[in-house]
Amino acid sequence: MARAWLDGLLRARQAQEDVAKQHLASAERSARRAAARAVGESARVDSLRIADTEFSAAAFVAAAVALQAAAATHAAAVGAAEQSRAAVGQRREELTDAARARRTAEELHERERAELGARTQRVAQREMDETAARVHRDGTETA
Numbered sequence: 001m002a003r004a005w006l007d008g009l010l011r012a013r014q015a016q017e018d019v020a021k022q023h024l025a026s027a028e029r030s031a032r033r034a035a036a037r038a039v040g041e042s043a044r045v046d047s048l049r050i051a052d053t054e055f056s057a058a059a060f061v062a063a064a065v066a067l068q069a070a071a072a073t074h075a076a077a078v079g080a081a082e083q084s085r086a087a088v089g090q091r092r093e094e095l096t097d098a099a100r101a102r103r104t105a106e107e108l109h110e111r112e113r114a115e116l117g118a119r120t121q122r123v124a125q126r127e128m129d130e131t132a133a134r135v136h137r138d139g140t141e142t143a
Contacts, residue, residue: 006108006109007109009105009108009109010102010105010106012105013098013101013102013104013105014102016098016101016102017098017099017102020091020094020095020098020099021095023094023095024088024091024092026091027087027088027091028088028091030084031081031087033084034077034080035081035084037077037080037081038078040077041077041078042074044070044074045070045074048067
């Protein structure tokens with residue numbers, strides 16, 4: 001029987017990897033939303049640049065202020081998209097680390113099971129050898 005702590009360690013590492021997968025999926029969704037927002041804001045800025053404004057000073061100032069606000073919103077959206085992409089990279093690294101830790105725990109568990117199997121085989125072989133030696137020594141055979 002493999003040690004109980006190894007079983008617990010393996011379950012914990014698997015849970016850690018599952019959580020890391022969920023965090024990565026969430027970060028990827030956020031990055032996609034942020035990229036879409038940045039594209040939308042870019043389109044808004046472009047549409048404000050192209051829009052015909054009346055030739056009055058008040059209309060010109062209002063259009064310039066709207067364009068400046070749209071540009072600031074676009075810059076913020078681009079910054080958020082970049083941060084989201086960085087978060088995806090970080091979450092991907094966390095998932096890689098969690099998968100490596102899980103695999104290490106699996107290897108420990110497999111090694112422990114192999115050692116247990118080898119130990120069991122040695123005990124069985126020793127018992128067979130002792131039985132054979134006793135039969136030989138006693139000069140009796142069992143069918």
